Amino acid sequence: MHLQAGNIAPVDLAQASIGPGMSVFTRYAKVLDASGNIMTVREALSIINETLGEVLAGQDGDFDSDSRWAITWFEQFGFAEDEYGEAEKLSKAKNTSVAGMVEAGIVLSRAPKVRLLKPSELPEDWDPDTDTRLTVWEMVHHLIRVLETGGESAAAQLVGKLGSKADTAKELAYRLYAICERNKRAQEAISYNGLVQSWPEITRLARESAPVSFGVQSDLFE
Numbered sequence: 459m460h461l462q463a464g465n466i467a468p469v470d471l472a473q474a475s476i477g478p479g480m481s482v483f484t485r486y487a488k489v490l491d492a493s494g495n496i497m498t499v500r501e502a503l504s505i506i507n508e509t510l511g512e513v514l515a516g517q518d519g520d521f522d523s524d525s526r527w528a529i530t531w532f533e534q535f536g537f538a539e540d541e542y543g544e545a546e547k548l549s550k551a552k553n554t555s556v557a558g559m560v561e562a563g564i565v566l567s568r569a570p571k572v573r574l575l576k577p578s579e580l581p582e583d584w585d586p587d588t589d590t591r592l593t594v595w596e597m598v599h600h601l602i603r604v605l606e607t608g609g610e611s612a613a614a615q616l617v618g619k620l621g622s623k624a625d626t627a628k629e630l631a632y633r634l635y636a637i638c639e640r641n642k643r644a645q646e647a648i649s650y651n652g653l654v655q656s657w658p659e660i661t662r663l664a665r666e667s668a669p670v671s672f673g674v675q676s677d678l679f680e
Contacts, residue, residue, distance in 0.1 A: 520626055524559050525595040527552040528574060529630075533637050536646065539566075539573035562591040564599075577603040577649065586619050597627035598634065602649045610656050614663035624664075628657055 489497045521529070527549055534540075542556065545567075549555050556572060559565040563580070566573055577599040584600055586592055597620060605613040617624045631650045638647035 520629060521594045523552050523554040524562050524564060524591070524593040525630065527554050527559065528564055528593075528595040529633065529637070532574060532634065533641070535573070536641070536643055537574050537576050539571040542567065542570045542572050545572035558591070562593050562596065563589075564593060564595050575599075577606070586616075586623075592623075594623075594626050594630050597623060598630045598650075598653070601627060602653055605653060605656060605660075606649065610659050611663055613653075613656065613660045614667060617660055617664040618668055624661075628654060 491497045491501065530548060530552070531545065545556050545565075549559070556565060556567055560567050563584070564575055566575055566579075580596075580600055580603050582603075584596075586597070586600075589596070601613055601616055601624075604616050620627065631653045635647055635650035635654070638644070638650065
């Protein structure tokens with residue numbers, strides 16, 4: 459999405475998408491819906507917001523199975539716990555397993571309940587280079603943890619390790635912000651928005667600290 463590539467903050471994404479969509483009203487005397495009726499501005503705004511949601515959801519195919527499970531679970535329960543049976547049923551639909559996601563370090567399972575781990579609960583010594591089951595979900599929430607505890611320079615060090623995978627993490631941050639906004643989860647929304655807003659500075663610091671021998675890969679952070 460061009461707006462994401464331009465690093466529009468998630469909190470401004472809906473507003474930024476309205477401009478191109480509404481510009482059609484300034485070019486034509488009237489706009490008709492699929493039934494041939496005159497479309498109102500209210501109806502147009504509803505369609506624009508719906509389309510934006512569909513575009514963001516359509517990016518889920520870029521994510522691994524564990525992360526797709528986590529997105530759906532988060533949409534329903536956030537970081538709250540719910541029944542193991544529901545988690546396992548959803549995991550089969552997403553081609554993963556609760557045990558596997560516990561191993562991946564994104565889920566806490568204490569029978570008969572399951573919940574996603576919060577950024578503050580993730581291990582401080584996490585290293586993506588040695589993670590044998592690396593997920594986009596982990597990347598986003600470790601970046602949030604590091605950003606909120608160590609600032610942009612600390613997050614830049616992690617982005618340097620993630621390399622080109624970091625862009626997929628930013629993509630997921632947009633998706634999760636949209637879920638939070640729709641479900642009135644203001645606290646989590648602040649974290650996802652903050653990560654994207656800090657992204658230009660984080661990637662700038664990551665480029666500056668990259669070893670000279672990796673200079674040919676600098677475009678990974680453009």
